[in-house]
Amino acid sequence: MAHSIAEIAKALGLQAEGDLDLVVTHAAEPGDAGPEALALAMAPKYAEGLARGRARAAILWPGADWRALGLQAALYAPRPRMAMAGVAQALDPGYDFGTGIHPTAFIDPSAQIGAGACIAPFACIGARAVIAERARIGPHASVAEDVVIGPDAILHAGVRVCARVRIGARFIAQPGCIIGGDGFSFVTPEPSAAEDVRATLSGEREIRQQKWQRINSLGAVRIGDDVEVGANSSIDRGTVRDTVIGSGTKLDSLVHVGHNVEIGEDSMLCGQVGIAGSTRIGNRVLLAGKVGVNDNIFIGDDVIAGGGTRIYSNVPAGRAILGDPATKLETQIEIRKALRRLPRLAASVAQLQKAILGEKDR
DSSP states (O other), rough: OOOEEHHHHHTOOOOOEEETTTEEEEEEOOGGOTTTEEEEEESGGGGOOOOOOOOEEEETTTTTOOTTTTTTEEEEEEHHHHHHHHHHHHHHHOOOSSSSSSOOOOOOOOOOOTTTOEOOOTEETTOOOOOOOOOOOOOEEEEEEEEEEOTEEEOOOOOOEEEEEEOTTTOOEOOOOOEEOOOOOOSSSSSHHHHHHHHHHHSSSOOOOOEEOOOOOOEEEEEOSEEOOTTTTEEHHHHHHHOEEOTTOOEEETTTETTOOOEEEOEEOTOOOOOOOOOOOOTEEEEEEEOOOOTTTOOOOOOOEEOOOOOOSSSSTTOETTTTTTHHHHHHHHHHHHHHHHHHHHHHHHHHHHHHHHHHEE
């Protein structure tokens, strides 16, 4: 895709200088950029890379001297990552799903396919499913019975959308994710060993045989508009009521959302986050990588949890938390400082014990 510097500047609302008719076809890191590339050098530390590369145009930090950097044109980005998002959208060649319905795709006669939708090779569309206009269903993707998928949605290769799931507009499902598999719900005729431990918070318990009985998932999954789910992530259907993902929420790869979970709008769940069943998560919550969330708790709006945090109890709105178990960020920093001092403290205590015991011997 070829764009002039003037076109990119207009589309992104950025200031541009130099030869605005210069055309670029793709973006590149400064050191790898050739004459056709737009170099992404949005901080002074990238100036050295520009000298190694052959870029004629670049996105620069405010105040940079594009002439001194050997460029013919430049765009200026006051907020670099926001500019990066716009450039990526403008220069992304996208995925070629073809057009129309591929002859190898299976579509149940009762399914409805909207105008401009694309169904790729070996995709499967189940009974009474509704695929809205301009949606794109990738190769080997499957959409089960009674599913509704909104306009401009994209299901990449190998995505599985299970029965009765409802998905809003502009949804993106990366390869291999599964929406609406059964929840992990099992019960024993008598209280299980796990229930005993949880009730008593003790490992002392009666050891007995137990058999697990499945609880079927009668609910489904409801997903709002502008949601994205990363590769190989899984959202379980609800036991009775639906699992819900609010509009604008983004899930990274390898995220697991358990049955009956409710997530608000514009939240972000990073890689390997796991949320146990029936937990409610508010709006604009950010859970960093490997955060684990207990079942049946509530996390308020605007909470930020740092990487590796384990959340066992309710978290009030607006709090930044870290650690295992999760504490306020400020508290966790003090805990970690104290942990670093423990070896020195233990040595001091040993010296005091030696001195005191020595005094008693005399």
